[in-house]
Amino acid sequence: MGDVFYRWDGFKYYASLSEYLPSVALITIIWSFVAALTSLLIWISFSIVRSLFSYKKWDISLDHWLLFTSLLALLLAVFWFSKRFILHTSPQLLNQVLMLGILPVSIALTWLLRSNATRWIRMIQEQIAPLLYLFTLCFAISIFLVIYTIYVKKSDLTAPQSLSQSSQSNTDRPNILLVTFDALTARDMSAYGYYRPTTPFISEWAKTASLFTRHQAASNYTRSTVSSLMTGKRVWTHQIYHSDQRSKPLNIATENIAKILKENGYYNIGIITTLEASTGDLDAHFDVRPPWNMFMMPESLSELINSLLFNVFGHKFLLYDWVIKEDFIAARILNKFSIDSSSTSKRPQLAFNKFIEVLDGGIPEPYFAWIHLFPPHWPYLPPEQYKGLFDPSPELRTAKSQKKLLDSLDNYIATEKTMPQINILRARYDEFIRYCDDQFRDFISKLEAKNKLINSVIILSSDHGESFDHKYINHGGPDLFESMTNIPLIIKEAGQTKGQILDELVDQTDIPASILELAKIDVPDWIEGRSIVPLLRYNKIPPKPIYSMNFESNEGHGHRISSGTVAVWSRDYKLIHYLEDNLNLLFNLAIDPDELNNIYDKEMEEGQNLLKLIHDGLNKANEKTSKRD
Numbered sequence: 001m002g003d004v005f006y007r008w009d010g011f012k013y014y015a016s017l018s019e020y021l022p023s024v025a026l027i028t029i030i031w032s033f034v035a036a037l038t039s040l041l042i043w044i045s046f047s048i049v050r051s052l053f054s055y056k057k058w059d060i061s062l063d064h065w066l067l068f069t070s071l072l073a074l075l076l077a078v079f080w081f082s083k084r085f086i087l088h089t090s091p092q093l094l095n096q097v098l099m100l101g102i103l104p105v106s107i108a109l110t111w112l113l114r115s116n117a118t119r120w121i122r123m124i125q126e127q128i129a130p131l132l133y134l135f136t137l138c139f140a141i142s143i144f145l146v147i148y149t150i151y152v153k154k155s156d157l158t159a160p161q162s163l164s165q166s167s168q169s170n171t172d173r174p175n176i177l178l179v180t181f182d183a184l185t186a187r188d189m190s191a192y193g194y195y196r197p198t199t200p201f202i203s204e205w206a207k208t209a210s211l212f213t214r215h216q217a218a219s220n221y222t223r224s225t226v227s228s229l230m231t232g233k234r235v236w237t238h239q240i241y242h243s244d245q246r247s248k249p250l251n252i253a254t255e256n257i258a259k260i261l262k263e264n265g266y267y268n269i270g271i272i273t274t275l276e277a278s279t280g281d282l283d284a285h286f287d288v289r290p291p292w293n294m295f296m297m298p299e300s301l302s303e304l305i306n307s308l309l310f311n312v313f314g315h316k317f318l319l320y321d322w323v324i325k326e327d328f329i330a331a332r333i334l335n336k337f338s339i340d341s342s343s344t345s346k347r348p349q350l351a352f353n354k355f356i357e358v359l360d361g362g363i364p365e366p367y368f369a370w371i372h373l374f375p376p377h378w379p380y381l382p383p384e385q386y387k388g389l390f391d392p393s394p395e396l397r398t399a400k401s402q403k404k405l406l407d408s409l410d411n412y413i414a415t416e417k418t419m420p421q422i423n424i425l426r427a428r429y430d431e432f433i434r435y436c437d438d439q440f441r442d443f444i445s446k447l448e449a450k451n452k453l454i455n456s457v458i459i460l461s462s463d464h465g466e467s468f469d470h471k472y473i474n475h476g477g478p479d480l481f482e483s484m485t486n487i488p489l490i491i492k493e494a495g496q497t498k499g500q501i502l503d504e505l506v507d508q509t510d511i512p513a514s515i516l517e518l519a520k521i522d523v524p525d526w527i528e529g530r531s532i533v534p535l536l537r538y539n540k541i542p543p544k545p546i547y548s549m550n551f552e553s554n555e556g557h558g559h560r561i562s563s564g565t566v567a568v569w570s571r572d573y574k575l576i577h578y579l580e581d582n583l584n585l586l587f588n589l590a591i592d593p594d595e596l597n598n599i600y601d602k603e604m605e606e607g608q609n610l611l612k613l614i615h616d617g618l619n620k621a622n623e624k625t626s627k628r629d
Contacts, residue, residue, distance in 0.1 A: 022149040023319035025142035030323050032139055034330065042069060063117040064110060072106040149316050173265075173519050174494055175456040178370045178511075180229070181436055182222065182274060182377040183475055185465030186215070186488045188430055196390050198433040201441035202460070202490070207499045209458075209492035210536050216546050216569060217464045218508040220484040221476040222276040223247070224550070225463040225508060226372070230256050230282060232512035232527030234547055236561060236621035241551035243276065243476070250557065255526050257512040258285035261368045264521050269358055269369040271295070271351045275310070277372045277463065288358050295350040296374075300338035300399070302331055303345055341399040344381045344432075346374035348439040352446075359452055366455075366519070372463070375436050378402065378474070380428040382435035389434060391427030402428070412474040426468045455494050457518055459511065462487040469594065478550060480567040480576050481595050485548045491536060493518075505569050506532050507546045545570045545613050553580070560622045566614045575600075575610035579618075584611060 046065040079102060110117075186192040191203040192213065218228035219235050227233070227240040227249040235241070238249035249256075258268050262285045270286040272278050273295040283289050293311070298304040302324050313320035324331045351371055375382075379399040387397050396402050405421055406412065414422045440460070447453050465484040466475050475484050489506065491514075509529030516523050517531040534541050551564035567576045572590035577583070586600035586607045600607040 019318050022145050022153075023317050023322060025145035025149075026313060026317050026320065027322040028138060028142040029146060031330075034323070042066075061117070063121045064114055066121055067113065067117040068106055068110040071109050072102065075102045075106055150313075153316075173366045175366050176266075176368045176459070176515055176518060177456055178368075178459045178461070178515070179440070180226075180277075180370070180372045180460075181462050182277070182372065182374050183464060183466045184376055184433065184436070184462035184488060185467075185483050186213075186462075186486045187465065187483050188426075188433055189488060191490070192488065196430050198430050199437040201437050201444075202488075205441075205444065205492070206490050208497050209490050210496075210500050210502060212489040212491075212502045212504070212506055212532075214503055214505050214569075215461070215487055215489035216505070216507045216548055217462070217485045217487050218548055219550055220464050220480060220548070221550070221552075222274070222463050226277045227252070228508045229463070229511060230258065232257065232509045232523075232529045234509060234528050234617075235549045235551065236617065237528060237624075239557050241554050241556050241564075243552070247556065251526075252282065253284075255524070256282055256285065257515060257527075258282050258368070258370075260516060260521060260524065261285075261519060262287075264519065265366070266519065267364045267367040269355065269363075269367060271355055271369070272372045273346050273351050274372065274374050274377075275314075287363075290354065295354070296346045297350075299341040299343070299345045301334045302338060305334070335400075340401075341379070341381060342397060343383050344375055344379075348373045348375060348436060349442070352439065352443040356443075356446055356450070356452075359450070368515070368519070373436070375439075376429060376432035376466075378406075378429075378466075380425070380432040382432045386431045386435045387428070389431045391424050391431075393424050393427075396421065396424050396428055406473065409473060412472055412477070414471045414473055422468065422473055425473070429466060429468070453494065457494060458492045459515070460488060460490040460492075461508075461511065476550070476552065478553070478565045478578060480548050480550060480565055482574075482589070482593070485567065493536065500538070502535055504532075504535060504541070505543065505546045505571075506535075507548070543571065545610075547614075547617065558625065560625055561618055566618070568610050568613050570610060570613070573606055573610060575607060575614070577611060577614050586610070 042065075046060075046062060049065065050060050079098060188194050188196070189199045189202065190197050191199045191206050191211065217225050219225050221243055223243050224235045224240050227238045228235065231238050231249055231252065233249070233255075238252070240247060240249050258270070259282075262268050268286040269288040270282070271288075271290065272292050275292050278292055291310075293307040296303065296307065298307055305324050306321055309320050309324070322328065324334065326332075326335075351373055355369060355371055379402045381397075381399060396405065402425065405418070405425060409415075409418065444453075444458075447456075464475055465482075465487050467473060467479070467481065467483040469483050470479065470481050472479055472481075487508075489511070507529065509527070510532050511529065513523045513527050513529045513531040514533050516527075517533045523531060530541070530544070532541065546569040547566065549564060549566040551561055553563040554561055561579070563580045565576065565578050567574060569589075572588050574587050574589055574595070576585040576587075584600045584607060585595070585598045586603060587595045587597070588599060588603075589595070592599075
């Protein structure tokens with residue numbers, strides 16, 4: 001029950017109580033089965049122990065066994081609490097001795113207290129009897145709610161089974177292929193000047209493409225950025241503020257580029273390999289849209305159970321994966337007994353091969369395809385031949401070792417003590433990028449061999465970056481430094497033989513508008529980005545401010561923005577504004593690309609001008625929210 005209220009405290013930010021209750025019912029049923037299985041295992045273990053002790057003519061009753069298991073569980077809980085909050089600095093040997101001593105101490109205490117076992121067990125049974133009736137009632141209600149949700153209630157999460165056919169066809173227009181790698185920062189790509197050779201193929205491929213050096217993500221985590229990528233709207237407009245996998249952008253059913261492309265004769269293909277990047281209401285506008293878990297090979301119990309639960313409950317329950325969430329006890333137990341993964345379970349070639357399979361099936365043209373790949377997102381686990389490429393250390397080559405390091409950080413903030421390991425971790429990330437580069441090379445080679453690029457535009461990008469600087473390790477959170485927002489954007493048109501490097505400020509909301517112009521389709525007014533196709537044609541476009549924002553600490557749809565972070569770029573300047581703390585960081589990226597020197601107090605006029613842009617945007621977004629209310 002404590003976990004139910006804990007989850008609701010965050011869930012209410014982006015969904016209603018009516019959407020929450022079915023998930024509570026589902027976890028009640030699943031957890032009841034887990035409890036029943038645990039009880040069965042305890043009874044079986046008791047039967048085995050009792051049969052073994054019968055040879056010695058030692059009479060072990062069920063009450064004694066329950067007392068022993070209760071004492072053992074209590075001592076283990078005390079040890080865990082002490083290790084975490086009191087003995088966390090104690091020598092490893094002392095912790096091991098204390099751990100080994102729990103079993104004999106439990107046996108000794110059971111022996112000393114054996115005469116009271118029956119009386120205590122009966123007292124407990126009398127006290128919990130009323131709770132049993134209450135639990136039975138809750139269980140019955142839960143079964144009803146789950147059955148109703150699965151078989152009766154119409155859910156917005158369910159993808160439509162029948163797809164309307166494209167109304168037009170025009171083979172004079174190009175095929176458009178959008179490939180996005182998850183958590184790929186431009187800062188760690190050799191194509192963007194990084195010192196390690198992480199992207200040798202992309203570097204060569206980009207020599208005959210248009211490479212944008214100042215492309216900024218709409219936010220710093222997946223749910224917000226892919227919503228901007230598919231709608232052309234800024235975060236404060238589509239209102240995806242949280243990482244919940246099935247919260248929906250405002251008006252997504254009618255205002256998205258997949259719908260426009262389909263209505264104008266494009267055959268749409270969506271190959272999305274992560275649930276976080278999936279937006280259910282878009283499925284109706286994709287002719288091919290296989291489930292995300294089709295592109296993974298589970299290498300842990302948690303991944304396997306997550307995939308199975310999604311297949312059964314994922315389209316109906318917002319928190320179908322409650323039982324395996326990392327902060328839930330069941331997940332921690334599963335992770336303890338899972339094998340330690342050493343290679344990614346979500347390999348790009350699975351998605352790339354599926355796309356080629358679709359093309360080989362003879363689909364109509366033109367087509368629009370969006371392939372979103374999980375690597376190089378954490379955990380950084382390329383195949384074995386890539387490990388050690390940039391750091392020979394044997395450390396941090398498995399999922400559990402990397403997770404242990406990240407869990408040891410307070411809010412993912414590195415310390416001087418942990419920096420040597422963080423440097424190794426970054427090398428693992430870079431090795432993962434090198435693996436992605438090779439995967440992309442093989443994919444392009446296969447398409448060229450099959451003559452599938454004759455009339456195709458390829459757009460290579462990412463959803464957001466990854467941070468290893470400013471002491472922050474990961475992505476998401478309140479910060480919007482360049483490592484998380486500056487992401488690749490490389491566009492290669494059919495037959496292009498001359499490359500160019502473009503230093504104009506552009507952002508993710510410009511990609512949808514550009515896709516529509518490439519497809520010779522008018523850009524609707526609700527898209528906030530603007531087409532950058534003129535830049536591809538060596539023409540100029542007027543400069544404009546660029547925004548990125550994170551509102552994870554704010555409530556979701558229908559609530560005014562009062563907390564979070566907004567960044568704005570104009571010319572060489574960038575301002576990061578923290579709403580709650582009223583903190584402003586101003587940088588001149590031309591002379592301070594690593595954002596080390598805050599010049600807000602030195603260049604107040606520039607800072608105030610950028611701050612006004614942020615306040616104007618926030619006020620406009622909040623006014624729209626008030627009108628909808």
